[in-house]
Amino acid sequence: MSACPVRRLNSQSADFQQALKKLLAFSAEDDAAIEAATAKILVDVQRRGDAAVLEYTQKFDRLSSDQAKSIKALELSKNELLSALNSLPKDQRAALEAAAERVKSYHERQKQESGCHSWDYADADGTRLGQKVTPLDRVGIYVPGGKAAYPSSVLMNAMPAKVAGVGEIIMVVPTPDGVRNPLVLAAAAVAGVDRAFTIGGAQAVAALAYGTETIPAVDKIVGPGNAYVAAAKRRVFGTAGIDMIAGPSEILVLCDGKTNPDWVAMDLFSQAEHDELAQSILLCPDESFMNQVQASIDKFLPEMPRQAVIKKSLQDRGAMILVKDMQEACEIANSIAAEHLEISAENPRQWAELIRHAGAIFMGPYTSESLGDYCAGPNHVLPTMRTARFSSPLGVYDFIKRSSMIEVSDAGAQNLGKIASTLAHGEGLQAHARAAELRLKK
The missing domain is CATH 3.40.50.1980 (Nitrogenase molybdenum iron protein domain)
Known part of the structure; x- marks a missing residue:
């Protein structure tokens, strides 16, 4: 019997969407x-x-x-x-x-x-427009x-x-x-x-x-x-x-069943060891491979210095989800919008094309998430808790700001002034209109 059985979900079950929603639910940020x-x-x-x-x-x-x-x-x-x-x-x-x-x-x-x-x-007409980045x-x-x-x-x-x-x-x-x-x-x-x-x-x-x-x-x-x-x-x-409001760390592994199950198990551990609230999920169309990953979990867990944290994380918030095929795995991955998404499969870029929401995408069986954490190069400060639907990894763009630059020429003022005047009168802002009109030639 497994010392750390990870819950199983099946995408074909009638209650799958409800079960997935419950799995992903996390509301510690609302703690009064x-x-x-x-x-x-x-x-x-x-x-x-x-x-x-x-x-x-x-x-x-x-x-x-x-x-x-x-x-x-x-x-x-x-x-x-x-x-x-x-x-x-x-x-x-x-x-x-x-x-x-x-x-x-x-x-x-x-x-x-x-x-x-x-x-x-x-x-x-000589008007200059642009952007100043500082x-x-x-x-x-x-x-x-x-x-x-x-x-x-x-x-x-x-x-x-x-x-x-x-x-x-x-x-x-x-x-x-x-x-x-x-x-x-x-x-x-x-x-x-x-x-x-x-x-x-x-x-x-x-x-x-x-x-x-x-x-x-x-x-x-x-x-x-x-x-x-x-x-x-x-x-x-x-x-x-x-930059963002970060929640517990997450990893989502999409695997076609052709990766070494030991590698997948350890990748799930890599996030589970952060925190009891961290989340590690495997999506796979091969149930026998999921059984192999479970066996690898049972084999490696006693060796891990942070085994208590890993065990609680996997049992409370982890899951292995049996999917129909890799295309469905990608669809579910988009609904999860995970912080770290591993595509541990042959031809990973084929499946990456279907991914719209993920903090970072790790492609191929050799690309462990841990390499991204330390030394691959891209930033490891990533959106969590499904915020990858609308936000991005930390980057250079987070440390700059943009100022719009506008320098209107004499000729430009004649054209733009008429447009601005008409729109400003339509909004009932007469001073706006007058400021533009004063620059118009008689």
Whole structure:
């Protein structure tokens, strides 16, 4: 008997749509207690600044008053970041720098190809129209630091900001019990972070949004965090920009049954180990292959250091769904709109053509999602909870803004003025109309 039986669904069952909806349902972001606690923290930090941030940091990260005697004591100097980099084992430093170079190269190409440059053109009458693109002045990057440390998140958040030309990058990262992860600090050095503070949670988001005596207010806050961080980002939006509201991690594997089942099982584990609320789903038209994947799950689970987290995630939120064929698998995948979508099949691009909604698409049996997390190059900060239907991965375009440029010539004013005058009178805005009419030649 399986030690970790993963629920099975069948797309041909009469109640499949209802069962799928129940499987995907996740409403932790609506938790009233989280919202109330977050609102209190935000108001407190806005009112009391550094003092409030210190109190919450001591409380939630279990720091002593000596460890958190001032915000300056929680700021990491550039020398500390460089020291962490220089102290890494050679293999870790080489891996970190190789990943950083790939992430940088990808986002430099993205900047070239995705309309991140200024442009203009001239009308026949000499009027010039265009767009001015400028990077943000200052951004805050939130790096998770609770159940695990994420140096890869430092790279994924900071590198596109650097490529975009952001003036200053402020990093915040919680350090429970005062434990500072050297890889995270080293990643900040490699990525060119300007200032770093060992604070986290809603209080860190509040400090970045509103500013304190020590921490400057930023223009935008990016990076994933726990439910309190997500709630705080939602509440400060408008005071500062945000990238997205991130939920638990997700992986959806579309497999034609021809991949090594051990590979598929471990790919499902790769997201399940993040969090008990993470979601791992397999879509496959071959029931015997699903049985093989279940056997691989049972074989590998006892070996995994985070087996308790993986088991709870798979049993509570995981599933294997038997589908009619790969085309139906793609249709269901579009309704799920997963954060990570693996197409582990022959001719994966054939099926990728049918995918409209996914944060990132990993094509072919050799493309494990974990490569995207660390070093493939594209960003691993991705839309979750079906938001891939309308949003995109974090990128250079998140760290720039566009201003419309309009320079109307004398001749252009004669033509445009008549059009504007007519429309403005139609809206009952006479001053608008008059402003255009005054420039018309008699």
